[in-house]
Amino acid sequence: MSALILRQGVRPLARSTLLSSRPIVGTATLLCRPSQRQFSLSTRRRLQADRPNQASLALKDEVREREERSEGSSTVVGSTGKGVEGPHYQDQIPSAENVLTDTSITGAWTMMNPIYTEAELDTVQVVGRPPVTVADRAAHGTVKFLRKCFDLLTQYKAVEIPQSVLQQNPIPIAELRAKGQLLSDQKWLFRFILLESIAGVPGMVGGTLRHLRSMRLLRRDGGWIHSLLEEAENERMHLLTFMTMAQPSIFTRALVLAAQGVFYNAFFLTYLFSPKSAHRFVGALEEEAVRTYTHCIEDMEAGLIPEWKDHPAPRIAIDYWRLPADSKLIDVIRAVRADEATHRFVNHSLANLDQKKDFNPFALVEANAETRGAKWGFTREESAVFAKEQQQKLVQAVREQTPAHAH
Numbered sequence: 001m002s003a004l005i006l007r008q009g010v011r012p013l014a015r016s017t018l019l020s021s022r023p024i025v026g027t028a029t030l031l032c033r034p035s036q037r038q039f040s041l042s043t044r045r046r047l048q049a050d051r052p053n054q055a056s057l058a059l060k061d062e063v064r065e066r067e068e069r070s071e072g073s074s075t076v077v078g079s080t081g082k083g084v085e086g087p088h089y090q091d092q093i094p095s096a097e098n099v100l101t102d103t104s105i106t107g108a109w110t111m112m113n114p115i116y117t118e119a120e121l122d123t124v125q126v127v128g129r130p131p132v133t134v135a136d137r138a139a140h141g142t143v144k145f146l147r148k149c150f151d152l153l154t155q156y157k158a159v160e161i162p163q164s165v166l167q168q169n170p171i172p173i174a175e176l177r178a179k180g181q182l183l184s185d186q187k188w189l190f191r192f193i194l195l196e197s198i199a200g201v202p203g204m205v206g207g208t209l210r211h212l213r214s215m216r217l218l219r220r221d222g223g224w225i226h227s228l229l230e231e232a233e234n235e236r237m238h239l240l241t242f243m244t245m246a247q248p249s250i251f252t253r254a255l256v257l258a259a260q261g262v263f264y265n266a267f268f269l270t271y272l273f274s275p276k277s278a279h280r281f282v283g284a285l286e287e288e289a290v291r292t293y294t295h296c297i298e299d300m301e302a303g304l305i306p307e308w309k310d311h312p313a314p315r316i317a318i319d320y321w322r323l324p325a326d327s328k329l330i331d332v333i334r335a336v337r338a339d340e341a342t343h344r345f346v347n348h349s350l351a352n353l354d355q356k357k358d359f360n361p362f363a364l365v366e367a368n369a370e371t372r373g374a375k376w377g378f379t380r381e382e383s384a385v386f387a388k389e390q391q392q393k394l395v396q397a398v399r400e401q402t403p404a405h406a407h
């Protein structure tokens with residue numbers, strides 16, 4: 001089946017299915033009437049032309065041509081063909097009918113929302129990128145320091161419970177909690193809510209600053225803004241999901257307020273002066289997020305959070321990740337962890353790029369979930385190869401889709 005049919009017929013909002021033909025979990029209820037819209041003829045022609053030029057971010061013809069000709073531009077990530085910033089909105093307009101009439105769906109997401117298969121959720125690993133430069137070390141050091149403060153505040157300890165204790169029947173959970181070796185369900189939630197209220201900041205700040213830069217310099221952005229805003233939206237959905245399970249106390253709200261006030265401004269300044277370091281910092285932060293959620297999942301699997309045994313998934317999470325209706329909380333936390341692995345992968349990859357020249361290699365298609373789950377990120381060279389491959393695949397898909405007489 002061609003990729004374009006897949007997009008129109010099955011899951012029009014998800015960019016990652018653009019070139020993928022694998023089945024997707026939880027989409028059965030989502031089948032929309034195939035859209036009449038396809039790539040416009042002019043878009044097809046542009047894609048088919050596949051000119052071997054080097055794209056630049058400049059809007060002015062003379063400047064763009066100069067940059068395209070200039071020496072070294074061939075090394076710009078995503079620059080082959082026209083340079084891609086993401087799918088056109090016409091390519092992904094879904095049939096709104098389902099969303100408006102199906103009362104079991106509470107929301108439609110106009111930004112990409114991630115959907116995973118079981119196998120993809122299993123690929124997530126705790127991996128880290130060893131710091132290379134001084135700035136990397138500063139970013140990792142800051143994250144380690146923040147993590148220590150955060151652990152103290154939320155009474156979190158990364159201790160492994162010995163097998164001999166786990167084999168007891170029943171496991172002495174109250175005792176382990178009293179000793180501070182285990183977090184209770186409420187303490188996990190407190191930690192998640194604090195974590196996620198901070199995590200939604202960087203994508204929005206990065207998106208804002210790149211948006212302003214694009215307008216200020218009258219240059220294209222290269223597809224970064226949307227990925228960054230998607231990340232912010234994704235983190236906010238994590239927060240909203242956990243908020244359906246616990247209403248925060250005045251104390252938690254005050255902490256969120258203070259942390260947001262400080263963190264937004266600190267991150268804003270960091271991104272303004274060193275966007276590379278800011279992305280590296282987020283990559284390192286997400287390494288820790290994957291570690292924390294992995295710990296929680298292991299605790300749940302070992303029966304150490306009995307309050308959450310067979311706890312149903314919140315409705316908002318079923319909608320957002322398109323989970324089967326009988327999903328459990330553990331399925332949600334596994335999806336959240338896979339999202340964090342994506343943020344880890346994307347931010348470390350973006351940190352390796354030329355912040356001014358390179359296109360976002362994931363503007364058109366994300367790396368597959370296995371890669372995002374098991375790898376810390378792409379080097380700049382890997383990003384360039386990936387961007388080129390995705391463009392070529394799309395051009396190929398369009399050619400296969402287009403009847404011969406339309407050429």
Ligand SMILES: [Fe+2]
Nearest residue numbers: 196199235238
């Ligand atoms: Fe998150």
Ligand SMILES: [Fe+2]
Nearest residue numbers: 199286340343
């Ligand atoms: Fe995250």
